Structure formats: C-alpha cells, structure tokens
Amino acid sequence: MHTPVSALPIQQSDKKIITLMVILVLFSPLAIDIYLPALPMMVSEFQVAPTLGQDTITWFMFSMGLGQLFAGPLADRYGRRPIALTGIVIYGLSAALAYSAQEMEMLLVARLLQGFGACATSVAAFASVRDSFGAEKSGRMISYLNGAICFIPALAPILGSYLTIHFGWRSNFSFMAGFALVALALIAINYKETKPKETVQTGRLISPSRYWSVLQHPTFLFHATLCMLAMGVILAYVTSAPVFLIDKLGLTMQEFTNWFAVNAVLNIAACFAAPKFMIRFGTRKALLFGLSVLIAAGGLMLGFQHIQQAWAFMIPIFFSSVGFAWVLGSAAGKALAPFGDRAGTAAALLGLFQMSGAGVIVGTMQRLALPSAQLLTLMMWLLIPGLLILLSKKGKVWHSEKIVE
Template identity: 65%
Template sequence: MIHLHPDLKSAQLALLVLLVLFSPLGIDIYLPALPQIAESFHVKHTQAQDTVTWFLFTMGLGQLFAGPLADKFGRRLIALGGVLIYGISAALAYGAQSIDWMLVARLFQGFGACATAVAAFATVRDVFGAEKSGRMISYLNGAICFIPALAPILGSYLTQEFGWRSNFSFMAGFALIALGLMVVGLKETNPAGEEIKKLPVFKFTRYMDVLLHPVFLFNATLCLLTMAVVLAYVTAAPVALMNHLGLSMNEFTQWFGINAVLNIIAAFTAPKIMDRIGTRFAIIIGSIALLCAGGLMLSLSPLQTAWAFMLPIFISTVGFALILGAAAGKALAPFGDKAGTAAALLGVFQMSGAGLLVSVIQRMGMDIQTSLTFHMWLVAPALLILFSPQGKRWHPLFNE
C-alpha cells in the first residue's frame, strides 16, 4: 500500500471518480440521440446501435492489455493516455461524416475508456490497500450507477438545443478538463519493483489457465448473458420508445431515469440478499426473474405502450443485479495468484462478449420485444445446469 497524506488521498479519490465516469458517460449521454444519428447518416437503427456495441467491445478487449501495461509502465501514464485517446476519439466522432468513421472513432474511444477504468481501480488498490479498497471501490461503483440516471437528461438537452454532435463535443471537453486536472494532481502509485516491470506485457499461458477453468467459464458466461440483456435494452430502448411508440426525448429520458434509479437500488440491495441466501440461490432467483420478464415482455408486446415495454425491463433489472454480482465474484474466486488476469478476462466476457452477442442477435430480423425476450431466456440453460451435480460444483452454495 502506498502511504499518502489524508488530504492527498481525498484529492486522488476525487480524480479517480472522474476516471471511472468516462465509461458510462461514453454510452448513456447520447442514447436519446441514437434515432437522430441513424437519420443523419441515412442508415438502419442497428448500425447506429453499433456505436454502443463497438465501444463496449473494445472496452472489454482492451482490458487484456491495459492491466499488464498499468503494471509495467505505471497507473498515471495509462490513465493520462486513456483520457487523451478518449478525448481525441470523441472529437473524431463529433466530426464524422459517415457511419463508418463514427464506428472507427467509437472503437478507439472504447480503448480509451478501458484504460481510464483499469488505471482507476488499480490505483484504489495501491492507495487504500486490501482492507479499505473494497469500500472505496463501492464508492466508485456508486458514482458509476448515477450516470445512467443523469447523463441522458444532459444528453437530451444537448441534442434538442445543439444537435446530436454536441454530445461528443461535451465528451471531448470533459476529457480535456479532466486531463488538465490529472496532469497536475494525479500521482503515480504503482508499487511494482523493477523485476515486475521487466516481465513480458502479455503471457498467453497465464490467460489460458483461467479460460480453461470450468468455474470461471460457467460464471463468466452468466455475466456475459446478463450484461447482454442490459446492453440490448440500452440500445433498443431509444428506438422502441421514441420511434415506435412516439415518446418525446424528454419522456424517454424519464422512463430511462426511472429504470436507472431502480438499478441503483437493486445494486446496493443485492449484496445483502447474497449474504442471507448465498450466491447460488441469488443466481437462481435472478434467472427466474429474467425468464418471467421475458415472458411478460412477449405477452405485453401487442399493447404498444411505454409501461408495457418498461415493466418487464424493471423486473429484468432486479434479475441482472442478482446474477451479475454473484456470478462475477464466483468467477474470480479460484484465482488468488491470477486475480488481475481473471478480472481482465471477465471484463472481456462482460463487455466484448455481450457486445458481440447483442450485435449478432440484432441482425436476426426479430422485432425489439422478441429480441429482448430471446436475450432474457438465454439464461434458461444455465438455470438447469445449476440444479445438476456439475452445476453445484461450478457454483456451490456459500463455500461448501
């Protein structure tokens, strides 16, 4: 643990909050503008939605390299580099004259967001140590949870007043201000010695040891499937609510904000539920919630109203919170000596895997409600596995 003066710790924490905001801000602020982006570039809605999935894909993939790079070259350099890449990419997206250039810009912006997140959480561990870092990470995650509630409100205002491109100029400006603050105030906290810095950045066998572990594969796949439900909703909601149901941008923002608040409540409640009933039962309950939400989505689809679309989403949000927390913890549990590598691979599953799955299903020709139902029902095989002898070994009750 790096020892800093208490005032410096407070300053570092404030900068770390800024660092973790880049990822959710890069998605949630411009969601109300997705229909306008599709119209501006004269492309299908699925191609506009790809600006989200490509961002998430590279954000996940980049974790394979950002973590080792932060160990080798330091947290501060990776953080500054990530902010710089993020800001330049946002400026490129602002000026994009075709959907292809927009997608390229978003691809690189995902790498930038990945670097900022990895640097932030690594710095927390350095500064606050093993004992207090969990509490500090909870604070950072709490900051992340508020972005889906607040960013679309800002994005809606910017889009209506200045056009959809203003969302990306805001991201570029945010990155520029943050970069200035971090150049002045962000301290290097990497405790690694010279022997660590001399190791190769990428070691293939270290990743394969994790990937071939059945406990990791089962639980990381659960994380992928549940994250895909959220991503499918996030990319489909603007089209479903504004284009198909005729809601205004402000009305869409209100519905999205309500679900974001529910997500915050579920995220803070889920750990207490897991403490009481165990992570295996939490996954079972969460999976049943997703299955019920999918059935409700399908049965209410003829009504074509906002509440008929959002009610199943509210239920799935609770299921997502229960499954993701329980499965992520169990996926990392067997890897005390490879925790960083396992966390990076879990990020690839959650971000890149979910983004790829959503992109493929969006191109299968299903309507939005059917597509969302399909995503929610993909957890059914995992639920059956949990009740099998093999599933009980892959995700035991408590620590049995």
C-alpha cells in the same frame, strides 16, 4: 522497467479510492447513455439504417472489451495509474474525432477508438478495487461501484436531451471531451499506484499462457459468462429502446428520457441493495435471485409483446435491471476472486467477456431483424442454463462461498 509501488489499503481511505474509481468507470456509461436520445437524429442526418446507428454502441462495447486483453497485462506490468491516464487521453481525442465526423464510417471509427480508451480506465479501476479490498470485499465494492455509476443512465440522457435540443447531437461528444480533460487533471493529481509488489510481471507482455491460466479456471469461466449474458440484456435494451420507443411508439425525447431515468433509479437501488443481501445471505443466493428475476423478466417481455405501449416494454426492463444488478455484483467479484497476483489480466478477460462478448451477441441478433420484445426475451432466456448449472452439484463447487486467494 517500471518500479512497482506498493499501495496498501491503509495508505488511502476507502472513500477516496472508491471516488477515484467511480471517475474512471464513468467513461464507459457516459459514452453510451448521453447520446441515446439523439440516436434517431444521428441516423436521420447520416441517412443510414437504424442498425448502423446501433452499431455506434456495439462497436464501442466490442473495442472496450477487446482492448482489455492489452490493457490488463499492461496494468500488471507498468501499473494501474499510467494505463488509466493513457486511456483518458485516447478517450478525449476520439470524442473530438466523433464530434467532427462527417460520415457514419468516421463516427464508427471514432467510437471504436473511444472504446479502447474506456477499456483502459475500466481495467485500471477494477484492478485497483481488487488490489485495495482483497478477494471477498472486492465483490461488495464492485456492487457499490456499479450502484454509483448507475447514476449516469439516470442523469446522462437528461443532459444529452438538453444538449441535443439546444446545440445538436454533436455537442454530446464535445461534452465527453471536456469531461476527459477534467478527469485527466483529477486522476493525475490524486490517483496513487495500487499494484501489489507480488503482481506477476515477468516474461512476454502478451502471453497466451497467462490468459489460459485464468481461462482454465472454471470459477472464472462460469461467472464471466454470466456477466457477459447479463450485460447482453442491458446492451440489447439500450440499443433497442430509442428505436422502439421514439421511432415506433412516437415518444418525445423527454418522455424517453423519463422512462430511462426511472429504470436507472431502480438499477441504482438494486446495486446498493445487492451488497447488503450478499453480506446477509451470501453471494450464491444473490446470484440465484438475480438469474431468476432476469429469466422471469423475459417471460413478462414475451407476454407483453403485442401491447404497443411504453409501460409494456419498460416493466420487464425494470425487473431485468434489478436482476442484472444482483448477477453482476455477485458474479464479477467471484470471477476475479482467485487471482490476487493477476488482477489486471483477470479483469481484462472479464471485460472481454462482458463487453466484447455482449457486443458480438447483440450485434449479431440485431441482424436477425427480430422485434425488440423477442430480441430481449431471447437475451434474458440465454441465462436459463446458467441458473440450472448454479443449482447443480458442479455449480455449488464453482460458486463456493469460501474464496481461495
């Protein structure tokens, strides 16, 4: 059995911990954003429906969330570090498989496997944040972490466009494999174990009662659901945008990348502003603000749906990205806060909600063949009940500013 290694915050600087965690969480957005400009080209080469091209994203998201049911308990029992290293290896090998795929079915299998690799690095990262910064500070650190990884949507499509134009769409996956090799070396050398000694690690590895102990906590259930629905908005956007903007509106790959980058910059600013807002006004007001902005963005999207211009599609997206940053920053930290002794399991279930839940919802909605604007409006307005609950007496109890470890 693994001998736990205690790593208190004073043993590693905050800066070093966050830097390493950024590396670990970059695997997921990189696997999505770098090849978005190439998505229409991939669909054309394989001669399949656009929905199957979008499935390369939703399948990745689904397996990334599902895999965390296993990665979480493994991280609690064997430690964050070995899970992170294993995830990187799986990610790199599956990227190589995607590069060599000759049929869409093989590409989908590779993306499914790649999601399992990314889920392991994500669980290790967020559990380590909870280990290192505690219940209250971890919420703010998660917002900073989200702000850092939001650089990927700004930069990855630019890189992806260059690679696709000069070397073909497959080069995006060879870049992912190369990134995995570099990250493997950095993490193996610098990442020290953070798992607390008191972490629960007895009994069966996969225990329904262990998951139930987290799921029955209303604070977790409420905030994890908000994270899932907010992530659904972003997933609906990234899967719909290439088809709508490039195929339907006729934007060039560079024009698409420019719009995507502007939205990413706004998201970065929002992710870094959210923690400051939480410090000054509290997480509840931050969550109220984020939900309100997302719901208002849905109204804008519906109102602009008949305007066949890129700005009419992207302005509501700009607002939704700001709302997403506020919701995720305040809700994710609150969902994990009560589980200092089960941070890995709690982070895994949060990932299941956020990734697999969003993937299933968006994948199902896409089968309804709704126009992009209506799909996005529906996803944004699914958060209305969450806002109403938060304003109720029960919501005030579930989102108390005082956190009990």
